[in-house]
Amino acid sequence: MVATKPADFRKGHDGLAALVKNELHKDPFTGAVLVFRSRKAGLFKVIWRDGQGTCL
Helix, strand or coil: EEECCCCCCCCCCCHHHHHHHHHHHHCCCCCCEEEEEEECCEEEEEECCCCCEEEE
């Protein structure tokens, strides 16, 4: 999934996962790859669950 609105890049993997759960009403721990962009769209953060934990 790709976020269309800029995300707060001060958030870590827990904060971004909470954003997915609260805003999109989706489970962020299903193994989907989640992509977030910065305000200027020059930076990206990607989180996913690999079975052992969440990777950022």
